[in-house]
Every structure is written in structure tokens, then in C-alpha cells.
Amino acid sequence: MTAVPGRTGFADLHRPGAPLLLPNAWDHASAAALAAQGYAAIGTTSLAVAAAVGLPDGAAATREHTLRLARTLGTGPFLLSVDAEGGFSDDPDQVGELARELWAVGAVGINLEDGNGPVDRHAAKIAAARSAAPGLFVNARTDTYWLADGEGTLPRLDAYRQAGADGVFVPGLTDPERITALVRHLDVPLNILYSPSGPTVARLAELGVSRISLGSLLYRRALGAALDAMADIAGGRTPPGTTPSYDAVQALGRRPD
Template sequence: MPAPGATMSPFSALHHGDVPLLLPNAWDHASAVAMARQGFPAIGTTSLAAAAAAGLPDGTGATRDRTLELALTLGPQPFLLSVDAENGFSDDPDEVADFACRLAAAGVAGVNLEDGMGSVDRHAAKIEAVKAAAPGLFVNARTDTYWLGGHDEAETLSRLDAYQQAGADGVFVPGMADERRIAALVARLGVPLNVLYSPTGPTVARLASLGVARVSLGSLLYRRALGAALEALDEIGAGGRVSGRTPTYAQTLELAAPTPAER
């Protein structure tokens, strides 16, 4: 929770409401604007989609420029933006803080920083540096103990404790789906918990009942979009008609138009 008397940012406030913040993750201007027009007050980016769309590997630091470009494109939009910045694209906390400042200057409300199961102290130092340089930026500190590691509960708690102490505004444990562990973690934490939605895991309603504050969709929508394209090809190739929701050419073109705030 924010310190007594501190002003909570609009993005932070979305993590302290009666329902979890359901955060869809976009990969370009059109997808972000389309999602926002569905009524979502905040949109995230997804590193996998940003990398795949540019023909680059994910999680290797190769998308730093692409991530900044996307932030500059989406930051001025009339929705709150959280940027997936992998590990900050550097092992140097000062360089990570500099990148965070550039995001904040672009209008970004939050940043997701992942530890990749690397040094706890180094990741904590990055969080401290970012909060010192851009205090208004919501730092969502991600640990990959479930995503890349062996689901070690003690390791997860140790890392999250360090990240909270470093000043993280929220913590993210992608891959955690066990309801008992989620509820126990919520009870232990002093900041909002973010989990990654899984089609085979708990529903958003169930996660809300467990006390989860933020539910991210990650790369799911991008992968679903690719799947829909392949399904359409199958339907056309089989002599059938394309099913599903398909925006018209004019609707898609309109998604690329500048918003009133950009004009």
C-alpha cells in the first residue's frame, strides 16, 4: 500500500479496487486502441509479441529499441500504459533507471521488470534505482521462480520480500496457478499480487476471490490472433466461409488514426 498521506496514481489505484485489474496486452497501435475501446482503462505490452512481430528473440534484450518505440507510440494515448521491459535491458541499475525515465517521459504509467532467476540483489538494486529516478512509475517486480524455476515456494517468498523492500509497487509471479499458494501469498504480501491468466487455470472471478489484484493476459491475445489467422486459412482452403469476429477494412484503418489527444 502507498505510504500514509501519499497520493495514489490512477494506475496504482486500479490495483486497489473491488475487482482485479484485468490487463490485456497489446503489441501495436491498432491492438492497443481496439482493446481500450472495449472499455479497458489500462493496457499492457507483451515482450513476446513485440519480439515476434519484429523477428527478434524474446527475453534476450534484443527488443529494447522496439519496446521504447512502442512506448512512444502508445504513451500519449488516452489509456494507462504498462510496458513489459524484460529485465530492464541491462544488468546496470543506472541504465535500467535511465530507460525507465524515458518510458515515464513518454507517458507510461507502469513497467514490468523480470528477474529471469538471476541475482536477487541485482534485481532489487534495479527496482531501487527506478523508484529513485521515476518515483511515479508503478514498478511491477516479476520473479520467474514458477515460469523458469522449479516452483520453489521458499525461493519465491525470499525474492518477493527483497523486491518489496526495494520499493516495488506490485509483484508478479507468472506460472503460479495453485489456489492455495496464491491465497497464502496474498495474505503474506504488503503489495498487490499480479498473476498470469491461463485458460486452464483459475477464472478471473476465482482469482478475485483469492485476493489477486491484477490479472495479466501476457502473450495470449497475440497468440490467439495468430491462431485465428491460421484457422481462417484452413476455412478458406477447405472451401468454407471465414467465421469469427473480423473488423472491416474501414474499422481497422480507423484504429490507426491519431486520437484527439495526438492531433
């Protein structure tokens, strides 16, 4: 098992050429299972938090659900980074309060997305989070590639860095030349979202990426595996793949104090 550094050591896991591979969990069992595989840091995924309670992702509807999950995972044997959409508010003070609450329950990082909205507004959120929770690693996400064609990426990242972001996240970017250009331009860690159709983890490391997130991929794969298993069972076939035993899953639960 990989040794888990202290809370302030989370930033040190972001190394160009030896990136942090960050799996994203959606509940206690998924986080505990990933930690048991040796992952020292684990993120959450806003899609799973929203889908689990029947709410839309990216609609600022899951603040309390996100905090509840953070309270559950914040004392686990791993470093926790929380996907907080756009901070669940356009009020920087409210985003700062969220950052403070996340730090208080044990999180070491927060991911804040701009939704390709106003740069100044997102920069103000980042500054508020930095001020309210100085120890929290603020990962500033821009959706210029996720929602558009990438135009305006550099000015946004520069503004977010100036506002106090510890790292920047550009999901949807898979072109090696553009990734390399960003790495050369930035003075903070670059986070890229892994895509099965994009560069491999080894290739992203070669390009100088410092953090590779899986986002909602594991959650969506788990749902897909459940549907595939049902189709196999209904068709008289034995489902392939890994099936943890009842006792193995039971062992992931917390022991009573």
C-alpha cells in the same frame, strides 16, 4: 467506456477482490481496439514486440523497439504499462534510465522480470527504476514458477518489495492455495498471469489477486486465428469468428493533426 484515471491513479486500479484485468497489446491498432472496449489500462507484451521484428524474447535485444512502441502508445486514451523484460541490461543505472524514458513518453508502469537470476541484481534494478521515475508503478516479476518449481518465491518477493516495488508478479502460479498464501503474506498488490487452464478471473478475484495480466495470450490467439482462417479458406470453408471491417480498422488510426 470506463473512465481513465490520471497517471498517478494507476496504483488505485490494483484492488484485492476487484482486480485490474490488464490486456496486453502489441501495436497501436490492438491497443486502440482494446481501449475502445472500455479497458482503462493496457500493457504491452515483450514476446510480440520481439516476434514482430524477428528477434528472440527475453534476450535483451528489443530495448529500442520497446521504447518505440511506448512512444506510440503513451499518449493514447488509456494507461500504459510496459513489459520491459529484465530492463534490457544488468546495469541498474541503465534500467533506471529506461524507466525515466518510459515515464517521459507517457507510460505509467513497468514490468521487470528476474529470469530467476540473482536476487540482489534484480533488487538493484528495481531500486534504480524507483529512483529514476518515482511516479512509475514498478511491477517486480519473479520467474520462480515460470522457470522452476516455485522454490524461493517469498524471499525474492520480500527483497523486491524492500527495494521499492509497487507490486509483484508471479507468472506460472495457478494453485489457489499458494496464491492465497501469497496474498496473505504480501503488503503490495499481487499480479497473476491468466491461464486458460488455471483459475477464472472471478476465482482469482475471490483469492484476493489485485491484477490479472494476459501476457502474450491475445497476440498468440491472433496468430492462431490467422492460421485457422487460412486453413478454412484453403479448405473451401468460411472462417468463423469476428472480422472487423476495413473501415473499423481504419478508424483505429490516429487522425492527422
